[in-house]
Amino acid sequence: MKIKWFYRWEFFLLLLFIVEIAIFGWISPGFLHVNNLLFSMNDFMFISIAAIPMTLVIISGGIDVSIGSIMGLCSIILGVSWSHGVNVWLAVIIAIFCGLAAGLFNGLIILYSRVQPLVVTLGSMFLFSGLALVISGGSKASGYEGISGFPDAFVQLGNGSFLGVPNPVWFLFVMTAAFCTLLHFMKYGRSVYLVGINSKAALYSGLRIKWISLSTYILSGLGGGLSGILLTSYFSSARADLGSEAVLPVITAVVLGGTSIIGGRGSIAGTVLASIVIGFMQYGLQAIGLTSEQASIVIGAMLILSVMARQSSFQKVMQWFRQRKSNSSDLMY
Amino acid sequence: MKVLSRLLQIREASILLFIFLFVGCIGIVNPAFTSGDSLGLILKSSMILLVLAVGQSFVLLTANIDVSVGSTMGLSAAVCGILLSHGVSGYLAVGAALVIGLCIGAANGLGVSFFRIPSIIMTLGTLGIVRGYMLFYTEGRWIEDIPHYFKELSAAAFLGIQLPVWIGGIAAVLAFIFLSRFSVGRYFYAVGDNEAGARLIGLPVRFITVLAFTFSGLSASIAACLFVMNIGFVPNQTGSGIELQVIAAAVLGGVSLSGGQGSLFGAALGAIFLEVINHSLVFLKVPAYWNNAISGFLLLLIVTGDSRFQLWLKGNGKKKKQEQEDMNRSKLPKSGEDGYEDKVVL
DSSP: OGGGGGGSHHHHHHHHHHHHHHHHHHHOGGGGOHHHHHHHGGGTHHHHHHHHHHHHHHHTTOOOTTHHHHHHHHHHHHHHHHHTTOOHHHHHHHHHHHHHHHHHHHHHHHHHHOOOHHHHHHHHHHHHHHHHHHHHHHSSSOTTOOEEOOOHHHHHHHHOEETTEEHHHHHHHHHHHHHHHHHHSSHHHHHHHHHHHOHHHHHHTTOOHHHHHHHHHHHHHHHHHHHHHHHHHHHTEEOTTTTTTOHHHHHHHHHHTTOOTTSSOOOHHHHHHHHHHHHHHHHHHHHHTOOHHHHHHHHHHHHHHHHHHIIIIIHHHHHHHHHHHHHHHHHHO | OHHHHHHHHSHHHHHHHHHHHHHHHHHHHOGGGGSHHHHHHHHHHTHHHHHHHHHHHHHHHTTOOOOOHHHHHHHHHHHHHHHHHTTOOHHHHHHHHHHHHHHHHHHHHHHHHHSOOOHHHHHHHHHHHHHHHHHHHHTTOOBOOOOHHHHHGGGOEETTEEHHHHHHHHHHHHHHHHHHHSHHHHHHHHHHHOHHHHHHTTOOHHHHHHHHHHHHHHHHHHHHHHHHHHHSSBOTTTTTTHHHHHHHHHHHTTOOTTSSOOOHHHHHHHHHHHHHHHHHHHHTTOOGGGHHHHHHHHHHHHHHHHHHHHHHHHHHHHHHHHHHHHHHSOOOOOTTOSSOSSOOOO
16 A cells, blocks of 8 residues: 555656756756756746646646736736836736636636637637737837836746745745645545546536636636746746747646546646656756757657556556556455 | 528538628728739638648547647748758659658657557647757758749749649648548548447548548648748748647638547638638738737637537527427436537547
8 A cells, every 4th residue: 555656657757857857967967956956947937837727627628728828918917007007016916817817718718608628718829819919019018029127026026035945936835735735635626526537427416517617717817827927027027928838838747747638637746746847857958058949859759758658558567566466465365 | 491500500601601701891891802812812821721721620530639730830841941942853842841741740640549649749749849850950040042933833823823722722622522532531530420439340540540640741741832932931930839720720610629520621711711810900900919819809709609509500409309308307407518518539
């Protein structure tokens, strides 16, 4: 019983993480400094923070490809409302509400039209990124020009550190703890799984499945909003195209973390670990001298190979272990 | 009335109606839009999306998805461009591009069918790999010195129709005939509708899946050649992000993401419609940054409207039946009230 966690997917990811750090440390010893490792996490925290609520959406059988556009929309709304004289913290709250509203919009359209989530969020992806461009074009910052010059307190949100740990990493801790509790230790989380496994069964067992799938999209909008704010603070500039390339890394992190793309299976810990593995991979390859686009070769290969491993051999190995165990226990009795 | 409602249930008819209405409305606001020149230009530039949407439909019909077409198109365009700029003959350059598309598509298909990797993950992976490799291959440079004769091909006309339109049209018609008049073509629908059933009656399910992805890859490289012809240079970002537009076009044309439903004709019309929307904004004198917002809004509006409309049509037909059922049965929840109509299969 005790070695059960030993052959979980999360354990494999942890192993992958350690091997990865060891290899990069071996190639360039400067990589291994704790401070270097911690502060390089700032570069990809926005992926992790968006991927955590996305896990819920995918577990419940949906998908949200508009997350990158929500980041850009929230960022530009924060910037525009600040540049119109709103207090910066009030602007942050407005941006969070904007993310929630975007998620609510997605969820309502999916429920009302009964069109597949991929199609609806594809449409809203164009809509949100377009709205972000319109807002930034309509205000003083024309086109892709960013709004910058935020007060120092806001910039510290994404760049500062507390107790030697950078603020974005604290955000990740809080988000992970909150969503772990929500998904793994609360009734709500169980019902998200059931909706993903069999929505009819969930309906007949009296769950409010419409509310559950709606709420996952709202949470995903919240994730997009939070990472948009974090990105704005990190770059200390609000732009409409922030996060426009984030969709695929976010979904990659969720899937690599062991969440089944057809729903019903997955965990928050897996998603967080996978996003960290991907992030460090990108960082390490860049340290070696590749551009981030070139690093996508390794990440793409990693995605395919790991899913292939999980799909075939990993499960066979697990089965073999279980059979051996059950055989030996049969012999004992 | 019955005929009309039957006709409206055919997705191609409704999308064609939408296109005519839309073009008519824009034409009233700005008559220049409906002139032969501008419509011809739109048709020519929509060929890239059209070819990609036709290729994507094969994959969607088998209940899979291919998000790697943008990268495949980028790499094929880069290879075609570099070969051309080194003075290789046009036939050879186009041939090389096509072979690359075939290989990437076949690799996707093998991964999905033999290694049982979900198609969205497999193609997400190849999306990254191929895009990264393209940047290695071009060393991050744009390819600009395409020979003149190749660029002029896009203006070459036969019977008053330009070459890109011929290529796109012939590819679409061949694919349409293959899919609707050959038994192998019908297998795509069978595999997408019920994979286990298709296997049990002895269809080569794995082969069909590989074939579908191969067609999609091939369509990406045909689109790449059209791109090199039309645009005349190959930027680094060629084709990035187009995969989502392609899927949107196919869905707009009535191809179902859960497989087994839809036609190539619809997908082609969907691609033309998306392009018409994009071009119409210029004629309405709307600033270019409104582009995404309006096409996103229209996509949502049409897809939602169509889905509600089809539900309403179905409901009308079943009304009598249901009234009887309601009399007989106590109040059990209706099936189909649980969120989406179909289970999402990616």
